Amino acid sequence: MAPDPGRTRVYTAPTLAAVIARAEQDGPLAHVGVDIPIGLPGSGPRQADLLARERLGRRRSSLFLTPVREALETPDYAEAVTLNRARTGQGFSRQAFGLRTKVLEVDALVRAGGRVLLEVHPELSFATLAGAPLAAGKKTWAGAVERRRLLAAAGIVLDADLGPDPGRAGVDDVLDAGAAAWTALRVRDGRATCLPDPPEPLPHGLTGAIWV
Numbered sequence: 001m002a003p004d005p006g007r008t009r010v011y012t013a014p015t016l017a018a019v020i021a022r023a024e025q026d027g028p029l030a031h032v033g034v035d036i037p038i039g040l041p042g043s044g045p046r047q048a049d050l051l052a053r054e055r056l057g058r059r060r061s062s063l064f065l066t067p068v069r070e071a072l073e074t075p076d077y078a079e080a081v082t083l084n085r086a087r088t089g090q091g092f093s094r095q096a097f098g099l100r101t102k103v104l105e106v107d108a109l110v111r112a113g114g115r116v117l118l119e120v121h122p123e124l125s126f127a128t129l130a131g132a133p134l135a136a137g138k139k140t141w142a143g144a145v146e147r148r149r150l151l152a153a154a155g156i157v158l159d160a161d162l163g164p165d166p167g168r169a170g171v172d173d174v175l176d177a178g179a180a181a182w183t184a185l186r187v188r189d190g191r192a193t194c195l196p197d198p199p200e201p202l203p204h205g206l207t208g209a210i211w212v
Contacts, residue, residue, distance in 0.1 A: 008156055008157055008158060008159070008178070008181070009023075009026065010158075010162045010163070010169075010174065010177070011023050012168075012169055015105060016034060016036075016102070016105055016106060016109065017105070017109060020032060020115070029115065030116070030184075030188050031116045031118055031184040031187050031188050032115060032116065032117050032118065032184065033118045033119075033120040033180035033181060033183050033184035033187075033211070034106055034117055034118065034119060034120065034180065035119075035120055035121060035122055035176055035180055036099070036102055036103055036106045036119065037049075037066040037103055037106075037119060037208070038106060038107070038110055038117060038118070038119040038206070038208065039110075039119075039199075039200070039202040039206040039207050039208035039209075040066060040067075040068065040069035040072060040103070040107060040202065040203070040204075040206075041066060041068050041069065041087075041088075041202055041203070041208070042068060042069060042070075042087070042202070042203045043068060043087045043088060044065065044066065044067070044068055044084075044087060044088035044090070045065045045066070045088060045090075046065075046066050046200060046202070046208045047195075047196045047200045047208065048119070048194075048195050048196060048199075048200060048208045048209050048210045049063060049064075049065050049066055049210075050065075051195040051196055051210075052121055052124050052195050052210045053065075055124060055127065055133075055195070056121075056123055056124060056127060056133050057127075057132075057133045058133050058135070059123045059127065059133045059134065062121075062123045063121055063123070063124075064092065064093070064095075064096040064099075065088075065090065065092065065096075066103075066208075067080065067084045067088075067092050067096065067097075068083070068084055068087045068088060069203065069204075070083050070087065071083045071084040071087070071092075072100045072103055072104060073104070077094060077097050080092075080097060080100075081097075110206065111204065111206070118183070118184060118187055118211045119208075119209065119210050119211060120179070120180045120183040120184070120210065120211050120212070121210050121212075122138075122175070122176035122179035122180060123138070124195075124210060124212050125179035125180070125182055125183045125212055126147055126150060126179055128212050129150040129151075129153075129154055129179075129182070130146075130150055134146060134147070138172040138175060138176070139171075139172050144171050144172070144175060147175045147178075147179070148175060148178075151175070151178040151179065151182065154182050155182075155185075156178045156181055156182050158174060158175075158178055162174070183211055183212055186211075186212075187211055192211050192212060193211075193212060194209040194210065194211045194212070195209060195210050195212070196209060197209070
């Protein structure tokens with residue numbers, strides 16, 4: 001999602017790289033906010049995850065603790081859980097393991113360099129917009145209405161008609177993308193903060209921090 005002073009443009013594609021390529025056809029991107037862990041731990045947990053879950057309060061379950069790199073690079077779920085328990089003392093859900101392809105895609109993009117990718121967490125962004133974690137879940141009608149209202153008040157206006165491709169996207173996915181765009185704008189303008197501050201050093205020369 002790319003916001004500008006008078007218009008919010010929404011793009012869809014099968015991969016993050018493809019979404020970025022589509023958006024860059026309309027101009028260069030200063031920052032790209034992604035709701036995916038950036039900086040994978042060798043042993044866990046990441047400080048970013050712990051601090052964000054603490055701040056999220058009632059919505060803490062919306063944020064998974066990031067598995068260690070070795071576990072995510074393992075294609076078998078049972079083996080991955082065993083590896084993660086050995087490194088952190090904890091397992092992780094199949095739902096979290098289902099994100100491994102996207103996590104590894106983002107990891108490869110970050111390690112390749114060339115653009116600024118920022119880790120965000122939409123529920124943390126919405127909590128910052130509202131001044132407290134939201135009571136209603138994002139998949140509920142009340143939650144969707146509140147999130148859209150918060151984004152509009154912050155200048156991220158989502159039209160009723162986003163076009164044929166974005167129009168088929170899940171409501172919660174579009175709202176989350178709006179929150180990521182809002183956070184990326186805050187980073188661009190020097191108004192954002194990150195958890196932890198400064199970011200935590202992680203293996204492979206990377207750092208871990210969730211921006212808001």
